[in-house]
Structure formats: structure tokens, C-alpha cells
Ligand SMILES: CCCCC/C=C\C/C=C\C/C=C\C/C=C\C/C=C/C(=O)SCCNC(=O)CCNC(=O)[C@H](O)C(C)(C)COP(=O)(O)OP(=O)(O)OC[C@H]1O[C@@H](n2cnc3c(N)ncnc32)[C@H](O)[C@@H]1OP(=O)(O)O
């Protein structure tokens with residue numbers, strides 16, 4: 001799955017990267033530890049001539065529990081995408097050498113989704129050839145940007161550009177926040193951390209108030225638009241290009257989701273293989289809980305999702321690289337496609353993973369509620385992915401908006417993008433591919449069912465929108481009247497994408513791998529397809545892609561698939577080739593000694609470092625001895 005990290009031994013030989021000790025760290029300790037880790041990985045990269053990919057894999061091996069995540073994943077990419085060549089020449093070397101530490105400051109206390117309504121302003125002052133940055137009211141302050149609280153010396157601030165009395169919309173501005181001498185905030189800058197979060201507390205997400213902060217005109221990142229000395233606004237590319245950084249991070253989130261669900265399924269499956277509980281025959285030996293059909297039903301979806309997301313990330317990375325290369329040459333033809341695809345897939349991947357991670361946690365029984373199992377921690381660390389880089393509902397709607405455009409083109413006989421080519425088919429020409437039970441054992445037949453369901457969902461909401469408009473509703477009311485169906489159509493398209501990538505990747509692998517491996521991957525792909533239909537059976541029935549007879553066959557085949565996957569389940573998670581220090585879980589260690597590792601973790605619990613707790617002397621002793629308690 002993930003390229004085996006040949007430098008794993010070097011990385012995990014250092015206590016700094018051994019994860020057992022993180023439990024009990026305060027926020028400040030977590031924050032410092034994360035910074036220390038990234039800088040040490042940087043040193044290892046230099047000492048051992050690691051590539052950038054090695055550096056990236058090292059961070060993934062640490063489950064992104066590192067510092068400067070936004071600096072590396074947004075600030076630097078934003079300079080690469082939004083700055084002119086001269087600006088890149090100035091800012092990139094400083095950022096890449098950590099001489100400046102950055103954040104991407106777009107979201108405000110009052111607005112995160114609605115970028116058109118962002119309140120921060122950058123007003124051009126022709127007298128001094130500067131921009132004056134201002135967060136005019138409480139709701140305007142930047143709120144959430146990672147590393148903003150205590151780390152960033154610079155921010156790419158997204159602000160409404162004002163020239164004279166005209167607003168030219170959201171544009172990016174490089175703003176220095178702190179002195180490079182003593183790290184103190186500069187005049188006009190009020191900055192700090194927004195407080196503890198459910199997870200990811202090593203990250204200092206911050207707030208930023210800008211009180212008439214002046215920056216030179218050349219600090220507006222001007223690849224897509226610029227302001228001349230005499231105050232003229234010149235747009236050199238679509239202003240959508242200023243959204244480019246978010247598209248890249250949405251792609252990264254699909255891989256982040258893949259990484260976390262691999263951890264979750266590995267822990268759940270390895271633990272379920274060693275946990276014995278109850279027996280089916282009275283007086284018989286206790287069973288591995290992995291042999292219970294219900295346990296398989298709970299955790300094999302996360303196993304299948306791990307592989308599905310791996311194949312989808314690989315496919316989308318290729319699609320993104322093609323689109324990005326064109327966009328950087330000024331050809332925005334693929335911008336709408338890549339935005340529509342990645343908006344939807346980021347939402348679908350993060351929804352899928354957060355749901356399946358909780359199922360992995362539940363499948364570990366009581367021990368799943370211990371931090372030492374790590375599944376719960378992983379879930380807390382993953383929860384933000386349904387919100388960051390665009391709230392999932394909003395992202396599905398962006399994807400749906402793209403799909404509506406595509407089906408309109410298809411119905412008008414125009415060309416459509418490759419990912420939506422199925423919309424060219426006549427919706428009435430579909431016939432159910434599954435005419436007998438054994439057809440349900442062929443992923444290609446299932447793919448046809450997914451295709452019809454997606455096409456039907458998109459066509460149905462397009463018709464309903466048209467009907468609402470023709471019956472007199474205005475555009476926004478018609479849209480709002482169909483948001484749920486639009487989200488449903490986007491999800492149907494995304495689930496088709498995952499299934500298509502899974503089927504195509506396995507058939508490509510079949511040409512080079514052993515038949516044994518091919519049959520295991522085919523089985524997992526089949527299961528992924530069957531399970532997806534069963535869990536959304538209402539939509540598949542509604543689309544007439546299947547009838548009740550087909551659903552009956554599919555449900556039966558899904559349960560058969562569970563038994564077929566069982567013999568290979570542990571091998572399929574071992575194939576992730578994840579180091580114990582990456583998984584970190586007492587329940588998911590390669591050696592299977594879950595109870596021993598749980599007990600070792602308990603012994604490391606700070607409360608166990610003394611036999612008698614301080615509370616004994618304050619409260620318990622007198623209580624136990626029947627002494628009257630002093631006034632508390
Ligand atoms: C190398 C080592 C790495 C180390 C780090 C390790 C790992 C990192 C891995 C991953 C990092 C991941 C996460 C990091 C964690 C947290 C960071 C979080 C950061 C953030 O959250 S940044 C802020 C994100 N905010 C948003 O996403 C805002 C969402 N809202 C919007 O995007 C927009 O408001 C909207 C909802 C899309 C509406 O846009 P708007 O322009 O107002 O109106 P529309 O009419 O809907 O759109 C107009 C037009 O523009 C097109 N469009 C919109 N968005 C885009 C886009 N992103 N790209 C291209 N085109 C876009 C839209 O389609 C419309 O086009 P039309 O042709 O239809 O007019």
C-alpha cells in the first residue's frame with residue numbers, strides 16, 4: 001500500500017518519535033514536541049539525503065503529529081500557486097528554510113464558508129503605495145488558521161481588496177505578523193491561540209486582529225491579479241485561481257483519510273484476531289471475535305475503504321497533476337473539473353472515514369475507550385477533516401453544482417468531462433445488469449449499478465430544479481428546495497468514483513500480480529461494491545438500477561463475502577506495512593500481545609507513579625477513619 005518507508009528504523013530509533021509517551025502531555029508540551037519533531041525530521045533528511053517524498057512519508061508515519069503542518073501544506077503551496085515569479089524568488093527560499101514561518105489566514109470568526117462575505121479589508125493607499133489591512137469588527141478577526149496562535153511570523157491573509165470605493169473581491173496578501181528578532185507581534189497585530197480543541201492540540205490554531213497594518217503593494221500575491229502603482233486593478237487569470245490552494249489540500253485530505261482508516265482497520269482487525277470472547281457451542285472454546293459475522297460486518301468496511309481510498313487517491317493525484325500543470329500554464333480548462341471532483345471526494349472520504357473509525361473503535365469493546373487503544377484518539381484527530389478545507393455539505397454542493405453543469409452539457413449534446421462521461425448515456429437505455437445471482441459476484445456488473453444510480457440521482461435533481469424554476473420559484477429558492485437531493489447526487493457520484501477506481505485499479509494490478517493476490521483484491525473490491533449497495537439500498541432501488549430480487553441476491557452475496565475475506569483479513573492489514581510506532585495502539589501491535597501492551601501502558605499512567613494519591617491525605621484518610629471532615 002504505502003511505499004515501505006526505508007528510513008523507518010532511523011526515525012523510530014529516536015525517542016522523540018516514539019509515540020507511547022505523548023499521553024499526559026500538556027498542550028504546551030504537545031506543541032513543542034510537534035515543532036521539535038518536524039525540525040528533527042528536517043535534520044534527518046539532510047543527514048541521510050532523504051527526498052521530499054521521504055520527508056512526507058516520515059510525517060505520515062507520525063500521523064501528522066508534527067509542527068508546521070499549515071506552513072508546509074498551505075503556506076508554501078499558496079506562494080507557489082498565487083505568487084509571481086519574482087515574489088516566489090523572494091518568499092519561497094525564506095519559507096523553505098524556515099526563516100519565515102507561515103499560515104494561511106482565510107477563515108474569520110464570522111465567516112468560513114462564505115468567502116464572498118469575508119470582512120477583512122486591504123485598502124490600497126496610492127499616497128504611500130501600500131495596502132492598509134483591517135479587521136473592522138469582532139466577527140472580522142481571522143479565527144482558526146493553523147500555527148497562527150504562537151508560531152507564524154507571516155500569514156497569507158485573504159482579504160477584500162478595496163481601491164477607492166470599489167471592492168475587487170478576495171485577494172491574497174503576505175503580511176508579517178511577528179518580529180523576526182524577538183517574535184513579538186508587530187504594531188497593529190493582535191494574535192493568540194483560540195484555545196483547546198477536541199484533538200490536534202499540538203497545533204496552535206489562532207486568532208488575528210489587524211488594526212490598520214500597512215504592507216507594501218508588492219506584498220499582494222499577484223499571479224492572478226495585481227494593483228498598479230496608480231491604483232489600477234489588473235486581473236491576469238480567473239479569480240477562481242485564488243482558490244487553488246484549497247483544491248490541493250482537499251486532495252491531501254483524501255490521503256490523510258486513507259492513512260487514518262488504515263490505522264483504524266488495522267487495530268480493529270488485529271485486536272479482533274487475538275480477542276477471544278464467548279463461544280457458539282455451550283462449553284466450547286471461546287471464539288476469536290473476528291469469527292463473529294457481526295464483527296466482520298462492523299469492521300470489514302473499514303478494510304475495504306482503506307484500499308478504495310488508496311486507489312482513489314492515486315487516481316486523483318494523477319488527475320490533479322494534469323490539471324495543475326495546465327492551470328499553471330494559464331489554461332484553466334480543467335479547473336472546474338478538478339474543483340468539482342476534489343470537493344466531493346474530500347467530503348465523501350472524510351465522511352466515510354470518520355464513520356468507519358467509530359465502528360472500529362466500537363468493535364474493540366471496553367478497551368476501545370482507552371486512549372492506549374488509539375482508535376478514539378485517531379477519530380478525534382480525524383474529525384476536523386469533515387470541516388477543514390470546506391465544510392462537507394458545502395463541498396458536496398460544489399460537486400453537485402459541477403454535476404448539474406455536466407448533465408446540462410450532456411443533454412445539449414455537448415462534450416462532457418471524463419469523470420462524468422456516463423451522463424452522455426440515455427437515462428432510459430439502462431437495463432439492470434444483474435439478471436441472475438452469480439452476476440453479483442462480478443464487480444464490473446456492480447459498477448454498472450453504481451453508474452445508473454449516480455446518473456439517476458443527478459438527472460432526478462436536475463429535473464426537479466427545472467420543475468421548480470418553471471413553476472415560478474426563483475433560482476435560490478429552487479436551489480434551497482433541493483439541497484438534500486443535490487448532496488445525495490454528489491455522494492452517489494463520489495461513491496461511483498471510488499468503486500470505478502477500485503475496479504480499474506484491481507484489473508490493472510491483475511496483469512502484473514500473482515493470481516492469489518489478484519483474487520484477494522477482487523474479493524475485497526466485490527465486497528466494497530456489495531456493501532455500498534446494501535447500505536444505500538433505498539437509493540439504488542429508487543434509481544431502478546436494481547429491484548428487490550437483485551437486492552436479495554446482493555445482500556446474500558455480501559454476507560458470503562465476509563466469510564471469504566476473513567482468512568485474509570489480518571494479511572490485508574499487515575500489507576499496509578505500518579510500523580508499531582505509527583499505529584501506536586496497544587491493541588494493534590504486530591506481535592498481538594494486546595493485554596501485555598495495555599498493562600504496560602497502564603503502568604506508564606502518571607497517576608500510577610505513586611501508590612497513594614494526594615487526594616488520600618486531603619479527603620480520604622479522615623473519611624475512612626470516621627474523622628469529621630474539615631469545612632471544604
Ligand atoms: C510536504 C509535507 C506536508 C506536511 C503536512 C502534512 C500533511 C498535510 C496534509 C493535509 C493537510 C490538510 C489539512 C490541514 C489541516 C487543516 C488546514 C485547514 C485549512 C482550511 O480550512 S483553509 C480554509 C478553507 N476554507 C474553505 O474551503 C472555504 C469554503 N468555501 C468556498 O470554497 C467558497 O466560499 C464556495 C463555497 C466554493 C463558494 O464560492 P464562491 O466564489 O463564493 O461562489 P460560487 O458561485 O459557489 O463559486 C464561484 C465560482 O468559483 C468556482 N470555485 C469555487 N471554489 C473553487 C475552487 N476551490 N477552485 C476552483 N474553482 C472554484 C465555482 O465552481 C464557481 O465557478 P462557476 O464556473 O460555476 O461560476
Ligand SMILES: Cc1cc2nc3c(=O)[nH]c(=O)nc-3n(C[C@H](O)[C@H](O)[C@H](O)COP(=O)(O)OP(=O)(O)OC[C@H]3O[C@@H](n4cnc5c(N)ncnc54)[C@H](O)[C@@H]3O)c2cc1C
Nearest residue numbers: 104105106107111112113144145146384387389390391393
Ligand atoms: C481544525 C481546524 C483547522 C482549521 N485550519 C484553518 C486554516 O489553517 N486556515 C483557515 O483559513 N481556516 C481554517 N479552518 C477553518 C475551516 O476552514 C472552516 O471552519 C470551514 O471552512 C467551515 O466554515 P465555518 O466554520 O464557517 O462553518 P459554517 O459554514 O458556518 O458551517 C456551519 C453549518 O452551516 C452549513 N452551511 C454553511 N454554508 C452553507 C451553504 N451555503 N449551504 C448549506 N449549508 C451551509 C454547514 O454545512 C454547517 O452545517 C480550520 C478549521 C478547523 C476545525
